[in-house]
Amino acid sequence: MTDNVFGGDVEHRLRRASDRVRAAAGDAQARDWVAERPDRVGFARLAQAEFEINQAAGRFGAGLPPHWLRTIAGTFVGAAVSLTILLAARDAASLPALLVAIGVGPVVAQVLVAMIGRRNRRATTGPPVIDDPYFYGDLTRRLEACAAAARVDRSEKHRAAADDIGRALVWLPAARRED
Amino acid sequence: MPGRQLYQDLAAVRALVADGRDRLRDATGDLDQFALNSARHRLLEVDDCLIMAASGLGGWSRVAAGTPAMLLAAAATALVTRALGFPVFWVVACSWIVAVLVEHPVRKWTMTRLGPWLGRRRLARAAVTVEPSSPRDLAGLPDALADARTRLVSAILRAAGSRHWQPAYLAHAVAGSPTFTRLAAADTMLCQAIDHIEQYLAAETKEQP
Numbered sequence: 001m002t003d004n005v006f007g008g009d010v011e012h013r014l015r016r017a018s019d020r021v022r023a024a025a026g027d028a029q030a031r032d033w034v035a036e037r038p039d040r041v042g043f044a045r046l047a048q049a050e051f052e053i054n055q056a057a058g059r060f061g062a063g064l065p066p067h068w069l070r071t072i073a074g075t076f077v078g079a080a081v082s083l084t085i086l087l088a089a090r091d092a093a094s095l096p097a098l099l100v101a102i103g104v105g106p107v108v109a110q111v112l113v114a115m116i117g118r119r120n121r122r123a124t125t126g127p128p129v130i131d132d133p134y135f136y137g138d139l140t141r142r143l144e145a146c147a148a149a150a151r152v153d154r155s156e157k158h159r160a161a162a163d164d165i166g167r168a169l170v171w172l173p174a175a176r177r178e179d
Numbered sequence: 180m181p182g183r184q185l186y187q188d189l190a191a192v193r194a195l196v197a198d199g200r201d202r203l204r205d206a207t208g209d210l211d212q213f214a215l216n217s218a219r220h221r222l223l224e225v226d227d228c229l230i231m232a233a234s235g236l237g238g239w240s241r242v243a244a245g246t247p248a249m250l251l252a253a254a255a256t257a258l259v260t261r262a263l264g265f266p267v268f269w270v271v272a273c274s275w276i277v278a279v280l281v282e283h284p285v286r287k288w289t290m291t292r293l294g295p296w297l298g299r300r301r302l303a304r305a306a307v308t309v310e311p312s313s314p315r316d317l318a319g320l321p322d323a324l325a326d327a328r329t330r331l332v333s334a335i336l337r338a339a340g341s342r343h344w345q346p347a348y349l350a351h352a353v354a355g356s357p358t359f360t361r362l363a364a365a366d367t368m369l370c371q372a373i374d375h376i377e378q379y380l381a382a383e384t385k386e387q388p
Protein backbone atom coordinates (compact mmCIF):
# COMPACT_ATOMS: atom_id res chain seq x y z
CA MET A 1 0.00 0.00 0.00
CA THR A 2 1.50 3.28 -1.07
CA ASP A 3 1.42 6.34 1.11
CA ASN A 4 0.38 8.59 -1.74
CA VAL A 5 -3.40 8.93 -1.62
CA PHE A 6 -3.45 10.40 -5.13
CA GLY A 7 -1.44 7.54 -6.70
CA GLY A 8 -3.07 5.36 -9.33
CA ASP A 9 -6.41 5.88 -11.01
CA VAL A 10 -9.56 6.39 -9.02
CA GLU A 11 -11.16 3.05 -9.85
CA HIS A 12 -8.30 0.99 -8.47
CA ARG A 13 -7.96 3.17 -5.42
CA LEU A 14 -11.64 2.62 -4.74
CA ARG A 15 -11.36 -1.12 -5.28
CA ARG A 16 -8.43 -1.34 -2.89
CA ALA A 17 -10.42 0.61 -0.30
CA SER A 18 -13.39 -1.69 -0.87
CA ASP A 19 -11.21 -4.75 -0.30
CA ARG A 20 -9.94 -3.33 2.97
CA VAL A 21 -13.45 -2.51 4.17
CA ARG A 22 -14.69 -5.95 3.18
CA ALA A 23 -11.84 -7.61 5.06
CA ALA A 24 -12.57 -5.52 8.16
CA ALA A 25 -16.31 -6.23 7.94
CA GLY A 26 -15.79 -9.96 7.45
CA ASP A 27 -13.40 -10.08 10.37
CA ALA A 28 -15.85 -8.22 12.61
CA GLN A 29 -18.68 -10.48 11.47
CA ALA A 30 -16.75 -13.65 12.29
CA ARG A 31 -15.83 -12.22 15.68
CA ASP A 32 -19.47 -11.45 16.29
CA TRP A 33 -20.47 -15.01 15.38
CA VAL A 34 -18.18 -16.55 17.97
CA ALA A 35 -19.13 -13.79 20.45
CA GLU A 36 -15.56 -12.63 20.77
CA ARG A 37 -16.65 -9.07 20.00
CA PRO A 38 -20.46 -9.05 19.96
CA ASP A 39 -21.63 -6.18 17.78
CA ARG A 40 -24.19 -6.77 15.07
CA VAL A 41 -24.36 -3.14 13.96
CA GLY A 42 -20.73 -2.27 13.19
CA PHE A 43 -20.01 -4.81 10.53
CA ALA A 44 -23.39 -4.23 8.88
CA ARG A 45 -22.55 -0.54 8.52
CA LEU A 46 -19.09 -1.34 7.21
CA ALA A 47 -20.78 -3.55 4.62
CA GLN A 48 -22.99 -0.58 3.68
CA ALA A 49 -19.87 1.52 3.19
CA GLU A 50 -18.35 -1.26 1.09
CA PHE A 51 -21.48 -1.39 -1.05
CA GLU A 52 -21.34 2.36 -1.69
CA ILE A 53 -17.62 2.22 -2.51
CA ASN A 54 -18.29 -0.61 -4.96
CA GLN A 55 -21.07 1.45 -6.54
CA ALA A 56 -18.63 4.32 -6.96
CA ALA A 57 -15.95 2.06 -8.42
CA GLY A 58 -18.54 0.50 -10.75
CA ARG A 59 -19.14 3.91 -12.32
CA PHE A 60 -15.55 3.98 -13.52
CA GLY A 61 -15.45 0.46 -14.93
CA ALA A 62 -16.87 -3.02 -14.60
CA GLY A 63 -13.83 -4.32 -12.77
CA LEU A 64 -12.68 -7.90 -12.69
CA PRO A 65 -15.03 -10.68 -11.64
CA PRO A 66 -14.46 -12.14 -8.18
CA HIS A 67 -11.79 -14.87 -8.09
CA TRP A 68 -10.60 -13.80 -11.53
CA LEU A 69 -7.09 -15.10 -10.98
CA ARG A 70 -8.45 -18.48 -9.95
CA THR A 71 -10.75 -18.60 -12.97
CA ILE A 72 -8.03 -17.73 -15.45
CA ALA A 73 -5.55 -20.14 -13.84
CA GLY A 74 -8.18 -22.88 -13.85
CA THR A 75 -9.00 -22.34 -17.52
CA PHE A 76 -5.33 -22.35 -18.43
CA VAL A 77 -4.61 -25.52 -16.44
CA GLY A 78 -7.65 -27.27 -17.92
CA ALA A 79 -6.59 -26.38 -21.45
CA ALA A 80 -3.01 -27.48 -20.75
CA VAL A 81 -4.14 -30.85 -19.37
CA SER A 82 -6.41 -31.45 -22.37
CA LEU A 83 -3.63 -30.57 -24.78
CA THR A 84 -1.15 -32.85 -23.01
CA ILE A 85 -3.52 -35.80 -23.19
CA LEU A 86 -4.21 -35.14 -26.87
CA LEU A 87 -0.50 -34.96 -27.68
CA ALA A 88 0.19 -38.11 -25.68
CA ALA A 89 -2.66 -40.03 -27.32
CA ARG A 90 -1.72 -42.13 -30.32
CA ASP A 91 -4.74 -41.11 -32.38
CA ALA A 92 -5.94 -37.71 -31.27
CA ALA A 93 -9.01 -37.75 -33.50
CA SER A 94 -10.35 -41.01 -32.04
CA LEU A 95 -13.46 -40.36 -30.04
CA PRO A 96 -12.33 -41.84 -26.67
CA ALA A 97 -9.07 -39.90 -26.63
CA LEU A 98 -10.84 -36.69 -27.53
CA LEU A 99 -13.54 -37.12 -24.89
CA VAL A 100 -11.08 -38.08 -22.15
CA ALA A 101 -8.93 -35.06 -23.00
CA ILE A 102 -11.86 -32.64 -22.98
CA GLY A 103 -13.49 -34.15 -19.90
CA VAL A 104 -10.42 -34.44 -17.69
CA GLY A 105 -9.30 -30.82 -18.21
CA PRO A 106 -12.05 -29.07 -16.19
CA VAL A 107 -12.00 -31.73 -13.46
CA VAL A 108 -8.26 -31.34 -12.91
CA ALA A 109 -8.66 -27.56 -12.93
CA GLN A 110 -11.41 -27.76 -10.31
CA VAL A 111 -9.30 -30.07 -8.11
CA LEU A 112 -6.49 -27.56 -8.30
CA VAL A 113 -8.78 -24.62 -7.54
CA ALA A 114 -10.26 -26.44 -4.55
CA MET A 115 -6.76 -27.24 -3.26
CA ILE A 116 -5.64 -23.63 -3.61
CA GLY A 117 -8.77 -22.46 -1.81
CA ARG A 118 -8.15 -24.85 1.06
CA ARG A 119 -4.48 -24.03 1.48
CA ASN A 120 -4.13 -20.30 2.18
CA ARG A 121 -5.72 -20.14 5.58
CA ARG A 122 -4.45 -17.49 7.92
CA ALA A 123 -4.52 -18.84 11.44
CA THR A 124 -3.38 -15.68 13.21
CA THR A 125 -5.59 -12.79 14.12
CA GLY A 126 -4.58 -9.55 15.68
CA PRO A 127 -6.90 -7.04 17.31
CA PRO A 128 -10.07 -6.36 15.29
CA VAL A 129 -9.53 -3.84 12.50
CA ILE A 130 -12.99 -2.37 13.08
CA ASP A 131 -11.72 -0.88 16.36
CA ASP A 132 -8.57 0.59 14.84
CA PRO A 133 -8.87 4.40 14.68
CA TYR A 134 -6.08 4.60 12.09
CA PHE A 135 -8.10 2.37 9.77
CA TYR A 136 -10.86 4.98 9.67
CA GLY A 137 -8.45 7.90 9.45
CA ASP A 138 -6.46 6.43 6.58
CA LEU A 139 -9.52 5.22 4.71
CA THR A 140 -11.34 8.54 5.07
CA ARG A 141 -8.30 10.38 3.73
CA ARG A 142 -8.08 8.06 0.72
CA LEU A 143 -11.80 8.17 -0.01
CA GLU A 144 -11.87 11.94 0.21
CA ALA A 145 -9.03 12.10 -2.29
CA CYS A 146 -11.04 9.81 -4.60
CA ALA A 147 -14.15 11.96 -4.17
CA ALA A 148 -12.17 15.09 -4.96
CA ALA A 149 -10.82 13.50 -8.12
CA ALA A 150 -14.26 12.23 -9.14
CA ARG A 151 -15.92 15.58 -8.54
CA VAL A 152 -13.79 17.38 -11.14
CA ASP A 153 -14.06 14.59 -13.70
CA ARG A 154 -15.27 15.53 -17.18
CA SER A 155 -17.71 12.63 -17.38
CA GLU A 156 -21.06 13.06 -15.68
CA LYS A 157 -21.14 9.37 -14.81
CA HIS A 158 -17.83 9.66 -12.99
CA ARG A 159 -18.97 12.76 -11.12
CA ALA A 160 -21.90 10.75 -9.73
CA ALA A 161 -19.36 8.52 -7.99
CA ALA A 162 -18.58 11.42 -5.66
CA ASP A 163 -22.08 11.10 -4.18
CA ASP A 164 -21.59 7.38 -3.58
CA ILE A 165 -18.30 8.07 -1.84
CA GLY A 166 -20.05 10.71 0.23
CA ARG A 167 -22.56 8.14 1.45
CA ALA A 168 -19.75 5.69 2.17
CA LEU A 169 -18.08 8.41 4.24
CA VAL A 170 -21.29 8.71 6.28
CA TRP A 171 -21.50 4.95 6.91
CA LEU A 172 -17.86 4.54 7.77
CA PRO A 173 -17.70 6.57 10.99
CA ALA A 174 -21.16 5.22 11.93
CA ALA A 175 -19.65 1.75 12.05
CA ARG A 176 -17.20 2.87 14.69
CA ARG A 177 -19.65 4.45 17.07
CA GLU A 178 -20.61 2.29 20.00
CA ASP A 179 -24.29 2.48 20.82
CA MET B 180 -21.99 -30.27 6.16
CA PRO B 181 -25.05 -31.67 7.94
CA GLY B 182 -27.57 -30.95 5.21
CA ARG B 183 -30.99 -31.64 6.69
CA GLN B 184 -30.35 -29.72 9.90
CA LEU B 185 -29.07 -26.70 7.98
CA TYR B 186 -32.12 -26.67 5.70
CA GLN B 187 -34.47 -26.83 8.65
CA ASP B 188 -32.70 -23.94 10.34
CA LEU B 189 -32.67 -21.89 7.15
CA ALA B 190 -36.34 -22.64 6.52
CA ALA B 191 -37.14 -21.38 10.02
CA VAL B 192 -35.11 -18.21 9.45
CA ARG B 193 -36.85 -17.72 6.13
CA ALA B 194 -40.26 -18.05 7.75
CA LEU B 195 -39.33 -15.56 10.46
CA VAL B 196 -37.99 -13.09 7.92
CA ALA B 197 -41.13 -13.43 5.81
CA ASP B 198 -43.18 -12.80 8.94
CA GLY B 199 -41.06 -9.72 9.66
CA ARG B 200 -41.71 -8.48 6.14
CA ASP B 201 -45.45 -8.91 6.65
CA ARG B 202 -45.28 -7.05 9.93
CA LEU B 203 -43.38 -4.22 8.33
CA ARG B 204 -46.00 -3.98 5.61
CA ASP B 205 -48.85 -4.10 8.14
CA ALA B 206 -47.28 -1.41 10.29
CA THR B 207 -46.11 1.03 7.64
CA GLY B 208 -48.00 0.18 4.47
CA ASP B 209 -46.25 1.69 1.48
CA LEU B 210 -44.80 4.60 3.42
CA ASP B 211 -42.00 5.98 1.26
CA GLN B 212 -39.11 6.61 3.57
CA PHE B 213 -35.42 5.93 3.01
CA ALA B 214 -34.77 3.67 6.02
CA LEU B 215 -37.97 1.70 5.52
CA ASN B 216 -37.33 1.22 1.82
CA SER B 217 -33.84 0.00 2.58
CA ALA B 218 -35.15 -2.39 5.22
CA ARG B 219 -37.77 -3.82 2.83
CA HIS B 220 -35.16 -4.27 0.15
CA ARG B 221 -32.72 -5.98 2.52
CA LEU B 222 -35.34 -8.38 3.83
CA LEU B 223 -36.14 -9.44 0.28
CA GLU B 224 -32.46 -9.99 -0.41
CA VAL B 225 -32.09 -12.12 2.72
CA ASP B 226 -34.61 -14.49 1.18
CA ASP B 227 -32.64 -14.82 -2.06
CA CYS B 228 -29.39 -15.37 -0.18
CA LEU B 229 -30.95 -18.10 1.97
CA ILE B 230 -32.37 -19.87 -1.09
CA MET B 231 -29.02 -19.83 -2.86
CA ALA B 232 -27.24 -20.96 0.32
CA ALA B 233 -29.61 -23.91 0.59
CA SER B 234 -28.94 -24.88 -3.03
CA GLY B 235 -25.34 -25.62 -2.03
CA LEU B 236 -24.09 -25.16 -5.56
CA GLY B 237 -20.43 -24.34 -5.92
CA GLY B 238 -17.47 -25.06 -8.13
CA TRP B 239 -17.93 -28.83 -8.10
CA SER B 240 -21.58 -28.70 -9.14
CA ARG B 241 -20.68 -26.34 -11.93
CA VAL B 242 -18.09 -28.82 -13.16
CA ALA B 243 -20.54 -31.71 -12.73
CA ALA B 244 -23.11 -29.91 -14.86
CA GLY B 245 -20.71 -28.42 -17.38
CA THR B 246 -18.49 -31.41 -18.16
CA PRO B 247 -21.18 -33.82 -19.44
CA ALA B 248 -22.56 -31.06 -21.62
CA MET B 249 -19.06 -30.43 -22.91
CA LEU B 250 -18.52 -34.11 -23.65
CA LEU B 251 -21.80 -34.44 -25.51
CA ALA B 252 -21.07 -31.37 -27.63
CA ALA B 253 -17.53 -32.56 -28.34
CA ALA B 254 -18.69 -36.05 -29.32
CA ALA B 255 -21.36 -34.68 -31.65
CA THR B 256 -18.96 -32.23 -33.27
CA ALA B 257 -16.25 -34.85 -33.67
CA LEU B 258 -18.63 -37.27 -35.35
CA VAL B 259 -19.94 -34.61 -37.72
CA THR B 260 -16.55 -33.17 -38.64
CA ARG B 261 -15.09 -36.63 -39.18
CA ALA B 262 -17.99 -37.60 -41.38
CA LEU B 263 -17.30 -34.44 -43.39
CA GLY B 264 -13.69 -35.58 -43.77
CA PHE B 265 -11.89 -32.85 -41.84
CA PRO B 266 -8.19 -33.36 -41.04
CA VAL B 267 -7.31 -34.49 -37.49
CA PHE B 268 -6.27 -31.06 -36.29
CA TRP B 269 -9.54 -29.46 -37.32
CA VAL B 270 -11.61 -32.28 -35.84
CA VAL B 271 -9.91 -31.71 -32.49
CA ALA B 272 -10.03 -27.92 -32.69
CA CYS B 273 -13.70 -27.76 -33.70
CA SER B 274 -14.76 -30.21 -30.99
CA TRP B 275 -12.89 -28.26 -28.39
CA ILE B 276 -14.27 -24.90 -29.42
CA VAL B 277 -17.86 -26.16 -29.63
CA ALA B 278 -17.47 -27.90 -26.26
CA VAL B 279 -16.33 -24.69 -24.58
CA LEU B 280 -19.10 -22.68 -26.26
CA VAL B 281 -21.74 -25.16 -25.04
CA GLU B 282 -20.30 -25.47 -21.54
CA HIS B 283 -20.53 -21.78 -20.70
CA PRO B 284 -24.34 -21.35 -20.97
CA VAL B 285 -24.91 -24.68 -19.21
CA ARG B 286 -22.75 -23.52 -16.30
CA LYS B 287 -24.60 -20.22 -16.16
CA TRP B 288 -27.99 -21.93 -16.32
CA THR B 289 -26.96 -24.19 -13.43
CA MET B 290 -26.28 -21.24 -11.20
CA THR B 291 -29.11 -18.91 -12.22
CA ARG B 292 -31.99 -21.37 -12.77
CA LEU B 293 -31.16 -24.70 -11.20
CA GLY B 294 -29.70 -23.13 -8.03
CA PRO B 295 -32.81 -21.16 -6.94
CA TRP B 296 -35.09 -24.05 -7.91
CA LEU B 297 -33.08 -26.55 -5.88
CA GLY B 298 -32.81 -24.21 -2.90
CA ARG B 299 -36.53 -23.46 -2.88
CA ARG B 300 -37.39 -27.14 -3.06
CA ARG B 301 -35.05 -28.09 -0.23
CA LEU B 302 -36.28 -25.31 2.00
CA ALA B 303 -39.90 -26.16 1.24
CA ARG B 304 -39.28 -29.79 2.18
CA ALA B 305 -37.55 -28.89 5.42
CA ALA B 306 -40.18 -26.28 6.29
CA VAL B 307 -41.02 -26.10 9.97
CA THR B 308 -43.73 -24.12 11.69
CA VAL B 309 -42.35 -21.26 13.72
CA GLU B 310 -44.48 -19.28 16.10
CA PRO B 311 -43.55 -15.60 15.83
CA SER B 312 -43.38 -13.67 19.07
CA SER B 313 -46.63 -11.99 20.09
CA PRO B 314 -46.64 -8.17 19.74
CA ARG B 315 -47.19 -7.30 16.12
CA ASP B 316 -46.22 -3.63 16.23
CA LEU B 317 -43.23 -1.98 14.62
CA ALA B 318 -41.43 -1.43 17.93
CA GLY B 319 -41.16 -5.17 18.49
CA LEU B 320 -39.91 -5.87 14.96
CA PRO B 321 -36.16 -5.37 15.54
CA ASP B 322 -36.26 -7.90 18.37
CA ALA B 323 -38.19 -10.40 16.27
CA LEU B 324 -35.68 -10.03 13.44
CA ALA B 325 -32.84 -10.30 15.92
CA ASP B 326 -34.32 -13.66 16.98
CA ALA B 327 -34.23 -14.76 13.36
CA ARG B 328 -30.66 -13.57 13.18
CA THR B 329 -29.68 -15.54 16.28
CA ARG B 330 -31.15 -18.60 14.62
CA LEU B 331 -29.21 -17.92 11.44
CA VAL B 332 -25.93 -17.51 13.31
CA SER B 333 -26.44 -20.74 15.23
CA ALA B 334 -27.15 -22.47 11.93
CA ILE B 335 -23.92 -21.07 10.50
CA LEU B 336 -21.90 -22.13 13.54
CA ARG B 337 -23.46 -25.58 13.49
CA ALA B 338 -22.65 -25.92 9.80
CA ALA B 339 -19.05 -24.89 10.46
CA GLY B 340 -18.62 -27.45 13.26
CA SER B 341 -17.49 -26.68 16.80
CA ARG B 342 -13.85 -27.44 15.92
CA HIS B 343 -13.82 -24.38 13.70
CA TRP B 344 -15.23 -21.72 15.96
CA GLN B 345 -12.36 -19.31 15.49
CA PRO B 346 -12.80 -15.97 13.75
CA ALA B 347 -9.87 -16.62 11.41
CA TYR B 348 -11.31 -19.91 10.20
CA LEU B 349 -14.83 -18.55 9.80
CA ALA B 350 -13.63 -15.49 7.90
CA HIS B 351 -11.67 -17.78 5.62
CA ALA B 352 -14.67 -20.05 5.09
CA VAL B 353 -16.79 -17.02 4.18
CA ALA B 354 -14.23 -15.95 1.60
CA GLY B 355 -13.80 -19.43 0.14
CA SER B 356 -16.93 -21.53 0.36
CA PRO B 357 -19.98 -20.47 -1.70
CA THR B 358 -22.47 -21.65 0.93
CA PHE B 359 -20.77 -19.67 3.68
CA THR B 360 -20.41 -16.64 1.44
CA ARG B 361 -24.19 -16.59 0.92
CA LEU B 362 -24.96 -17.29 4.56
CA ALA B 363 -22.71 -14.42 5.58
CA ALA B 364 -24.39 -12.17 3.02
CA ALA B 365 -27.81 -13.13 4.41
CA ASP B 366 -26.60 -12.35 7.92
CA THR B 367 -25.23 -8.98 6.82
CA MET B 368 -28.49 -8.05 5.05
CA LEU B 369 -30.54 -9.06 8.07
CA CYS B 370 -28.39 -6.95 10.38
CA GLN B 371 -28.65 -4.01 7.99
CA ALA B 372 -32.43 -4.36 7.91
CA ILE B 373 -32.56 -4.40 11.73
CA ASP B 374 -30.27 -1.36 11.83
CA HIS B 375 -32.46 0.54 9.35
CA ILE B 376 -35.65 -0.20 11.26
CA GLU B 377 -34.02 0.84 14.52
CA GLN B 378 -32.87 4.08 12.93
CA TYR B 379 -36.38 4.73 11.65
CA LEU B 380 -37.86 4.06 15.09
CA ALA B 381 -35.27 6.32 16.75
CA ALA B 382 -36.09 9.13 14.32
CA GLU B 383 -39.83 8.64 14.93
CA THR B 384 -39.53 8.86 18.72
CA LYS B 385 -37.38 11.95 18.35
CA GLU B 386 -40.04 13.65 16.25
CA GLN B 387 -42.88 12.88 18.68
CA PRO B 388 -41.79 13.95 22.18
